[in-house]
Amino acid sequence: MAGLALFIDQHGSQSTLVFNDFLKQVAAYKSLEMPILWAQGSNCTAARLDAPCSLHKDIARDAMTGSWLLAAGTVIDNAETSPNGSLDKILIDYLNQGEKVFSRLDGQFALILYDGRAEKALVLSDPFGLIPVYYGQIGSQFFLSTSSLAVAKVVHSTFSEFGARSFIVYGDTFGDTIWQDVQMLPPATVLEIGNEGIRQKTYWSFREDPSITALNEKESVDCIIETLTNSLRHCLSSDGKIWVSLTGGMDSRMLAGLAHYCQIPFKTYCHGPKDSKDVWISEQISHKMGWGYEYFALPEDWGTQRVNWFDQVLGQTDGHLDVIKMSRTIREQSIKARQLGTSLWGYGGELYRGVYWKHEFWRRGRTSQVNYDRLMDFRVIPSDCSVLGEGAHWKEALRGEIKSRLQRIGEQQPDWPNTVKLDMIGTALERQICGTTIAAVLGQQRVILPFDFKENVTRIFSTNYKWRTHGRMFRIILEKINPQLAKMETADGGPALPMRISNFYRFLPYWLDSGDKLLWRLGYKVKGKPLWKQRVAGQSGHAYPSSQWLQDTLTEVGKLSLLSQDQMLSAALYDQKWLKGLESGPQVASRVGDAVIGRVLALEMALRSIRNSN
Incomplete structure (x- = not known):
């Protein structure tokens, strides 16, 4: 399923006309066909909106209780040994066991379950909230959807003072939306709407696994290989050939290497200027490995042509992403859909490489204390705040509010090592770009992010941080499962091999690039703006004007x-x-x-x- 909608009138009436109008808005914004089948309960109506690539195409129903369940995205049920897209087992087990069944769910999804016995609706976000679920209320009428624009329309919302400005300057709303009257469901949350009103509860939270922390490096590598390969085989067991995004970076290469290792049929693709290092390396890798490959070029008049995509991009991204950048993404996914309907993306790979705690330097992993000001300086960098009215005021106000929100995430368990706290913050920082992007393309592609499955995240966050420094975990895994792939150059400089004294000279470009980034960020901290244009290692790519x-x-x-x-x-x-x-x-x-x-x-x-x- 590529989208969903829910309407509840808490005064007890059930307006088919109101819901139908709301559903039309959702379908129009998400560029989807109007659904034929609805699901109804007491004061409650819902529908799913499908695309050819949708996995969960049916509404699971229990005739005896009048209960039903529908979902968008990809629901991974760890109790289902032969997944085929059916949600029947989740509904049956919920009716027999209650809400504890939700803790076994994984993947990227939005889910609605109606309990006919209790006459209540339960709405679930996925463990990291990567498929956004939006809701709002006007009077007694409650509206929920995967389209924030549709919800904002029906509740007549104005823009959020914080959300709108944060989006412009940071490209992120940090858990809010751009709308004053539209909320976004937090990760791993159950929203219950029933006779007693509306309430939220958490169905899963990360818990560090000491048994994994105690593993040595070799054991940790085997542990991560096991969980990543198991999740890939499980979630793709009913798919045929798929797309795998491949760039010159480490994360996409890791994903392609794992798919190859699992003998999953796939075709790689890349985009960007033809002379860029990403495109050159991805093409070389694919040819040497014997993988199918496609390069998606942009037309010469793209500056003019992309404006024609803006309306569609607006609806599919809910106005929460840059329409200039996303016009390329939506166009590309539309072309890809003509061949294959499922894609693997490497979002989440940075969590495995220790990126979010690099700035702690010698303190990383040795204390539970996080330097939140340094986090803001190195990882949460705004665009020029002078574009805003009263820019100086909003620069400080936005920074203070964002820092406070990230601190609440990091300090939910004060005794966690600072590496784990910053890993958790990393999941929140990835939510806007990663989540909104995969939700935006659900009408064209079923995108899967294996690095963001909760079982995989639990293991990598519990792993000794030393095994992840400078991407060491991914480098060792690649060398073990595909030595040929590991020896090839990366866009960051050097091969994808572990760094050793014997090959240190090959990583000089990597260290030069890392040093340049560090100095650039220090300059930003001192002056409040970039002091120079960042160096781009290797071929920067100037083929596009x-x-x-x-x-x-x-x-x-x-x-x-x-x-x-x-x-x-x-x-x-x-x-x-x-x-x-x-x-x-x-x-x-x-x-x-x-x-x-x-x-x-x-x-x-x-x-x-x-x-x-x-």
């Missing part, structure tokens, strides 16, 4: 008056001098870059979409 494309995009956007200061619904958020300059010339846009412009456009389009319905 990015600056010209941005100018072409702004020309097309100008015809739609999306950035016209006197017509923008979001104009009050920005520094007026900057906004005027943005409208008058490309130099201002080039200074802040595609990402900020893409987010400004996304927010403005989202606000206009809501206004046009009211």
Whole structure:
């Protein structure tokens, strides 16, 4: 299933017309067909919206109790030995055992279960909240969906002061939405709506496994190989050939290596400038390994053409991602869908490489204390806050609020090592980009993120941090399961082999790049802005005329008056001098870059979409 919708009237009425109108909005935004079948309960109506790539195409039902269950995304039931997309076993076991069955669920999904005996609806987010579930209320009417825009429309929401500004500057809403009256369900949460009102509870939380922490390096490597291969075989047991995203980086190579090791049929693909290191390395790897490979190039007039994708991108991303960047993603997934319907992506791989605690330096793993200011300086870096009205005020206000939110995540277990605390924060930082992206493409591709399965995360977070430093865990695994693949160059510099004295010279580009990133971030800390343009190791890729494309995009956007200061619904958020300059010339846009412009456009389009319905 590629989307879902739920409507409840807590005053006891069941309005088919209201739900049908809501469902039409969800289908329109997500570019999906209207569903034929609905599921109903006491004061409750729900529906699933399918795409050709959907796994869970049926609504599980129990005629005796009037209970039912539906889901979007990929639900992994660890009690199901032969998964085929059916959700019947989860419903049957819930009716017999209660909510404890939820703790065995894994994957990336949104799920609605109606308990006919108790006349209540239960809505579940996946363990890390990667498929967003949005909800809002107006009067006695409760609306829930995988589309925040559809919910915002029906509850007549305005933008959130924090969420909108945080999105523009950081590209993240940190658990909020861009809407004042639309909430997002937290990870691993059950939202219960019944006769006693609405309440939330957690069905799973990470617990460190001391038996895994005690393993030596070799045992830890075997442990992680076992859990990753088991999860791949389990979740893809009923699929045929799949796509595997492959770049020059470590995470996608690890995923391709595991799929090859598990004898899962796949085809690799890559995108980006033809002369970029990512494209060159991915093509070389695929040819040497004998894998099928496809390169997705962008048309020469992409700067003009991508504007035609903006409306579809807005709906599928809910206005929570940069529409300029995501226009390429949505186009690419649409093309891929003509061949294969399932993709493996390497999101979550950074959690296995110790990326989120690098900045603790010599303190990592030796204390439970986290330097949250350093976390903000090195890992949560904003774009130029001067684009906002009262930029200096909002720079401090946003930083303070975000730091507080991340601190609450890290300190939920004060005795955890700082590496584990920062790993948990890493899952939250990945939620916006990773989760919203895979949810956005559910109409074209069923995307699976094996590195973000809770069983795999539990093992890697429990592993001795020393085995993960500088990607050591992935490097050893690759050398063990596919030595040929490990010997090939990476985009970061050097091979994917473990670093040893005998091959240290091959990693000089890696250390130069790491040093450049460190100094760049220190400069940002001192001056509050980048002191120079970051060095790009190897071939940077200049085949795409990015600056010209941005100018072409702004020309097309100008015809739609999306950035016209006197017509923008979001104009009050920005520094007026900057906004005027943005409208008058490309130099201002080039200074802040595609990402900020893409987010400004996304927010403005989202606000206009809501206004046009009211």
